[in-house]
Amino acid sequence: MASFPPVEQQMRVLMRGIDFGDPQTLANMEKELRERLEESYKSGRPLRVYCGYDPSSPDLHLGHTLTMRKLRQFQDLGHDVTFLVGTFTGMVGDASDKDSARKQQSLDESVAKAATYAEQVFRLLDRDKTTVKYNHEWLRKLDFADVVQLASHFTVQQFLARDNFAKRYAKGDSIGLQEFFYALMQGYDAVALETDVQVGGTEQLFNLMAGRKLMEAHAMRPQIVLTVPILVGTDGVLRMSKSTGNYIGIDEAPGVVFTKVLNLPDNVVRSYTELATRWDQTAIDAEFAEVGAGRMEMRELKHKLAREIVSIFYDDEIAERAAQDARRMHEGAAPSDAPSVQIAEATVLVDLLLDAQIVKSKGEARRLIEQGGVRLDGATVAAVDASLAPSAAEQVIQIGKRKFLRVLGS
Secondary structure, three states, rough: OOOOOOOOHHHHOOOOOOOOOOOHHHHHHHHHHHHHHHHHHOOOOOOOEEEEEEEOOOOEEEEHHHHHHHHHHHHOOOOOOEEEEEEOOOHHHHOOOOOOOOOOOHHHHHHHHHHHHHHHHHHHHOOOHHEEEEEEHHOOOOOHHHHHHOOOOOOOHHOOOOOOHHHHHHOOOOOOOOHHHHHHHHHHHHHHHOOEEEEEHHHHHHHHHHHHHHHHHOOOOOEEEEEEOEEEOOOOOOOOOOOOOOOOOOOOHHHHHHHHHHHOHHHHHHHHHHOOOOHHHHHHHHHHHHHHOOOHHHHHHHHHHHHHHHHHHHOOOOOOOHHHHHHHHHHHOOOOOOEEEEEEEEEEEEEHHHHOOOOOOHHHHHHHHHOEEEEOOOEOOOOOOOOOOOOOOOOEEEEEOEEEEEEEEE
């Protein structure tokens, strides 16, 4: 029989950062979670907790880690965690945070993208305590009668009342029936997993509540729902997303992650410290008090934040090296993990970039040079036919903001 920390201690950890945008829902879920934890504490049975992630792209990003960190907290407290890959729901795509329908993908495409998720997740979750499942394993087995039965528990009005659907309906934009099915599919995941708790983003609340409804319809005790806020992307405006390019990938090179955090707009730094770090609120408030009093520059706080985020994905030693690389890159020097090539004679720069696989074609290299996006030892390369002669000293080519190539002489 498992043993757990006292219930109030668990509640302090698990309710931190939880937000529903509605005080009554928060009070209800908090009450239900406390009751379920008390039962678990007495019986020694760990709670079954999960969160689902649709493989809309091959990479997880920092926005995904908000729910993953909540899963890790449940793990550390002794509960059972399932990382669910939405291989079937990913075929439709969730429109909860979209003002238009998502592009559909095939099951093969969804499964292919999911292959990377199963490894990336262990940057945050405990490999030995995590169950990874794929929802096509049960959703594709449902027949049409099953789908009709699931749909009978909801009304069209309930879906059209959702903000994103309401706006599209008011504008006369099309809404595909398959988009309504998404909530049914995600709700059925809770039934299939017989879950106690589902974690998700605030925009997912309708879908998570659908899981409660379907569990009740299947004579099961409804799951508790915990939602965390959405993380704004590196542009400081839109939700973090691979499709908009404003993301920090958890599998990106440490130096790239560090630099992206350093370049965050000042107005989002507090939300990143509160949502994406291991810092407690007292420490966060103290850091911002230092900034507010003028005793610390915001850039220094960003350095601390960047080091913390890299450390979460990798470790403290790699985070320190990433900090040093960021300083080097800021000064126009190459980071420690930059690729290198050796030349014995004068070489056309376009050819060199292609051979080093920095660019995909000579045309791309020429465009970068024409746009002023290539520097040699800090100086912008102006001529598309420029050549590079071997030198006893290392030469550094910078392509864009984050790509570097070290050139060594013979």
